[in-house]
Amino acid sequence: MAAITPEIENVQEEASTQRKTPFMEMVDNLRRSTSGKIGLFIIVFHILLALTSPFIVELMPQDPFTREAGRNAAPSLQHWFGGDEQGRDVFTRTLLGGRTLLLVTIFGTTLAMGWGSFVGIMLGFLGGRADEIIMRLVDAFLAIPWLLFLLLIVGIVGTEPWIQMLTLGFFYGIPAVRVSRAATHDYVTREFVLAARARGEKKITVMFRELLPNVLDVLLVEGAMRWSWMLLAFISLSFLGFGVPPGGERTDWGLMISQSRRIMALQPWATFGPIIFLSSLIIGINLFADALAKALGLDRSQGAPV
Amino acid sequence: MIRLIGRRIFFALLTLLLVSLIVFISVEALPGDMATAYLGRDATPESLAVLREEFGLNAPAYQRYFSWLGGIVQGDFGDSLVRDKPVSEIIGNRLRNTMVLAITASLVGIPLAIFLGVFTALTRDRWPDIVVSTISIFGMTLPEFVTGTILVYVFAIRLKWFQGVATMPSDAPIDAEFFNIIALPVATLTLVMVAHILRLVRTSMIDVMISDYVQMARLKGVPARQIVFRHALPNAMLPTINIVALTIAWLLGGVIIIEQVFNFPGIGNLMINGISDRDLALVQAIAIILAAFYVGINLLADLMSLVLNPRLRTARGH
Numbered sequence: 001m002a003a004i005t006p007e008i009e010n011v012q013e014e015a016s017t018q019r020k021t022p023f024m025e026m027v028d029n030l031r032r033s034t035s036g037k038i039g040l041f042i043i044v045f046h047i048l049l050a051l052t053s054p055f056i057v058e059l060m061p062q063d064p065f066t067r068e069a070g071r072n073a074a075p076s077l078q079h080w081f082g083g084d085e086q087g088r089d090v091f092t093r094t095l096l097g098g099r100t101l102l103l104v105t106i107f108g109t110t111l112a113m114g115w116g117s118f119v120g121i122m123l124g125f126l127g128g129r130a131d132e133i134i135m136r137l138v139d140a141f142l143a144i145p146w147l148l149f150l151l152l153i154v155g156i157v158g159t160e161p162w163i164q165m166l167t168l169g170f171f172y173g174i175p176a177v178r179v180s181r182a183a184t185h186d187y188v189t190r191e192f193v194l195a196a197r198a199r200g201e202k203k204i205t206v207m208f209r210e211l212l213p214n215v216l217d218v219l220l221v222e223g224a225m226r227w228s229w230m231l232l233a234f235i236s237l238s239f240l241g242f243g244v245p246p247g248g249e250r251t252d253w254g255l256m257i258s259q260s261r262r263i264m265a266l267q268p269w270a271t272f273g274p275i276i277f278l279s280s281l282i283i284g285i286n287l288f289a290d291a292l293a294k295a296l297g298l299d300r301s302q303g304a305p306v
Numbered sequence: 307m308i309r310l311i312g313r314r315i316f317f318a319l320l321t322l323l324l325v326s327l328i329v330f331i332s333v334e335a336l337p338g339d340m341a342t343a344y345l346g347r348d349a350t351p352e353s354l355a356v357l358r359e360e361f362g363l364n365a366p367a368y369q370r371y372f373s374w375l376g377g378i379v380q381g382d383f384g385d386s387l388v389r390d391k392p393v394s395e396i397i398g399n400r401l402r403n404t405m406v407l408a409i410t411a412s413l414v415g416i417p418l419a420i421f422l423g424v425f426t427a428l429t430r431d432r433w434p435d436i437v438v439s440t441i442s443i444f445g446m447t448l449p450e451f452v453t454g455t456i457l458v459y460v461f462a463i464r465l466k467w468f469q470g471v472a473t474m475p476s477d478a479p480i481d482a483e484f485f486n487i488i489a490l491p492v493a494t495l496t497l498v499m500v501a502h503i504l505r506l507v508r509t510s511m512i513d514v515m516i517s518d519y520v521q522m523a524r525l526k527g528v529p530a531r532q533i534v535f536r537h538a539l540p541n542a543m544l545p546t547i548n549i550v551a552l553t554i555a556w557l558l559g560g561v562i563i564i565e566q567v568f569n570f571p572g573i574g575n576l577m578i579n580g581i582s583d584r585d586l587a588l589v590q591a592i593a594i595i596l597a598a599f600y601v602g603i604n605l606l607a608d609l610m611s612l613v614l615n616p617r618l619r620t621a622r623g624h
Contacts, residue, residue, distance in 0.1 A: 140324030147559040148577070148593050152332065155581035232449050236563050239451045240578060254451075261455055261567075265463045275452055286447045 022296075023216040029295035036291025042284025050102045053095045064092035064251065072267040081273035084256070085263050094273045097253040098281065100244050104165050105234055109227040111169030116176025117219050121207050123177070124184030135181070141174045150233055154242045164243075168233060172226050179222045183215040221296050224289035231282060253278040311609060318605040325597045326378070330371050333586055374590075383591035388583050393591045397573065399476045401595070404565070404572035406480060407488055408557050411495035416550060419500040423507025423546075424539065430512060438504070445501030450560050454494040454567040461490060476571035491568045495560060499553050506549045511542040544615055551607030555600045 030036050049056075057064060062079060069083030069090070076082070081090035123131045153167050187193060188211070196206045237243050238254030246255060253274035260270035358364055365373075377384055383393035422442075426435040445453060462470030468489045478484055514520060515538055523533050562574030569575070573592055580588040 136320070137324065140321050140328060147562055148596055149332070151562075151577065151581055152589060152593065156584065228447070235449050236451065239449070240563065240566055242581075257451065257455060261458075264455070264459055268459060268463075271455060271459070275455065279448055279452065282447050282449070283444075286443075 022214060022218075023220070026217045026220070026292070026295045030291060033291040033295065035287045036295070039284045039287030039289075039291060042280055043288060046098060046281045046284065047102060047106075049095065050099045053099065057092045057095055060092060062089040062092045064089055064096060065249070072263050072270075074267060075269050081269045082267050084260055084267070084270045090256075090260075090270045090273050093251045093256060094253070094277050097251045097256055097274055098277060100161055100250055100252055101231065101234055101238075101254075104161050104168065105227060105230045108165045108168040108172065108230055108234075109223055111165065112171075112173035112226055112230070113176055113219060113223040114173075115169075116173030117180040117212075117215070119173075120177040120180030121184045121211050121215065124181040125188055125203070125207055125211060131181075135178070138174055138177055141171075142178075146171060147233065147236065150237060151240070151242060154237055159237075159242050159245065164234065164237070168230050172230050172233075176219075176222055176226065180215060180219055183218040184211055187211055187214050217296055221289065221292045224285065224292050228282060228285040228289055231285065235278060307612075310612060314605060314608050314612070318601050322598060322601050325601070326375055326594055327371070329590055329593045329597070330374065333590055334367055378591075378594060383594075384587045386585050386588045388580075388585040389588070393588050396588060397576070397591065397595070400571055400573045400576050403476060403478075403570065404561055404574065406484070407491060407495070407565075407570065407572060408554075408561055410485070410488065411492050411499060411557065412554060414492065415496040415499040416503065418496065419503035420507055420543075420546070422500065423504045424511055424534065424542075426504065427508045427511035427515065427542075428534070430508075435508075439508070442501035442504050445497045446505070450494060450498055450563045451567050453497055454490070454564055457490055457494055457497075458567075461493075470568075472568040472570040474571065488570070491564050491570055494564055494567070495557060498560060499557060502553045502556070503546065503550055507542065507546050510545045511538060514538045514542045517541075544611060547607050547611050547614070551603050554603050558596050558599055 062069070065088065067083075067087035069079045069087050071083060071087040072085065073079060073083035073087070079089050079091060081094060084090050084093070119134070123134060149171065150167060154164060157163055157167075193206060193210050196210050201209075234243070235254040238252050239258045241255075241258065244250045244252035244255050246259065256274040257271055257278075260267070260274070264271050363370070374384065381394065383397070385391070386393050386396055389396055422438055426438050429435045458470045461467050469487055470490065472487045472491060474484070474487055520533060520538055523537050528537070561572065562577060564570070565572045565574040566578060573595070577589060577592045579585075580592065
């Protein structure tokens with residue numbers, strides 16, 4: 001029975017006159033993936049939490065900024081994750097801790113995929129000398145351990161969210177150039193692109209109307225993976241002390257983990273709390289990215305780490 | 307063949323040259339220079355001018371770039387103004403420590419990853435595969451410092467088997483105690499590395515095991531062990547070489563974080579300190595050294611797959 005079903009669907013797809021872009025096919029495939037749905041659910045949960053947590057915390061009796069929980073206090077009914085080194089309530093701080101992270105990485109990924117795929121499609125479409133030179137530069141950039149570069153820039157220029165957003169957005173767009181360029185190469189010689197050029201369409205129109213819809217699926221998978229890697233980069237920077245400044249109005253999981261590690265023998269929950277929230281978000285994004293990649297028939301195990 | 311190898315080496319060197327240019331330009335483009343970093347808040351326009359003259363910062367950028375590059379080729383990374391010592395002297399022992407850490411992790415991790423990859427491929431979709439694959443997904447997706455922190459909690463704080471902090475002088479002799487101290491950092495690096503490599507070995511092993519020639523060998527009645535080790539594994543290893551190289555290259559970045567987690571006196575720890583006190587000469591030197599390793603390892607992997615896979619030799623080398 002299961003073997004027959006895909007065939008029936010194929011027939012139906014061919015019968016409809018509307019041509020489906022690869023992107024629409026991928027969305028259809030994604031609907032059938034359980035792990036993809038779980039991943040998406042976790043992501044939506046975290047985004048909603050990030051948007052509403054200041055109001056939730058406002059309503060709760062605990063205060064994340066005063067020292068009412070008691071130093072290194074063990075978890076209790078009042079303070080679910082106990083208190084941290086300075087006696088602040090860990091649970092409410094954890095609820096607030098993903099906001100900067102999500103803000104920076106969501107906009108950072110959008111920026112990276114935006115410029116990266118624009119340049120990539122353009123190079124793949126136009127080719128020529130500029131293409132060769134820029135790809136050499138891309139290779140050189142990829143030969144630098146990234147963390148090093150991010151540290152260099154964020155460490156010296158500053159750690160404000162917008163600087164991090166621009167820095168991460170710039171660096172994580174570089175591999176996107178390569179991916180979108182390769183994907184574009186599959187389509188530049190197709191009839192519909194040639195036809196569009198023969199019609200005398202502007203180059204920019206061909207790029208956006210003919211090429212972009214066809215490579216959108218690849219870009220989306222790439223974007224989901226870039227997001228998870230950018231998140232790792234951000235959280236690692238903030239663990240190393242190049243993120244949200246300590247003692248301010250903002251909290252951050254990476255910072256909380258790096259500070260609470262010192263009291264882990266006394267009060268492990270001050271460390272575990274942020275670890276649980278952070279890990280669930282990362283796993284959610286990875287489940288979603290994996291499901292996307294599978295829906296597209298890509299194998300994620302070939303991807304580069306971080 | 308020799309032309310192909312020459313070509314790869316040429317491009318690796320070209321990449322390295324571009325990297326040095328990028329590192330130089332980005333440090334150049336950052337606000338402040340060595341003089342402002344050296345003087346800090348005490349800077350007055352006069353003292354800055356004097357210092358710039360002394361350090362030769364008034365020369366045009368391209369001249370400074372070439373003299374910097376020329377120094378590196380001869381093994382001279384310049385002087386650290388903040389630490390008032392030649393950079394190579396500061397880096398020396400710490401680079402050694404980092405190398406010991408990375409090499410130990412690779413020696414443990416790569417064979418383990420290949421073994422587990424083959425093991426999970428052979429027990430595909432049964433419980434050993436499911437258990438190992440699930441753990442490896444966690445190792446792959448969680449940040450290194452989370453993995454490290456969890457290991458410290460379990461093995462240093464609860465079980466008290468190893469030290470949670472790698473406190474030792476940077477010129478500690480490499481002996482049994484050294485390896486005892488670096489047990490947990492190595493374990494963390496190994497875990498993450500194994501997770502990355504294992505997954506690819508597993509996939510490529512599964513691909514090979516269902517291929518025609520393995521089926522053929524089976525039908526011929528070749529013993530299972532011989533099929534795995536003589537027929538399947540050598541072919542499954544080929545795509546693995548590149549991911550191993552990528553992972554070792556990742557190791558160089560990951561080591562920065564791990565060293566910070568365990569307070570290990572290595573090059574990554576030094577780099578963080580260098581950034582905090584704006585020791586630009588030191589940071590530039592570390593960036594170039596790490597990039598050189600990265601390019602070198604990738605080149606080695608390229609050459610190895612060229613030697614092992616005759617099909618690549620006829621393809622256009624690019």
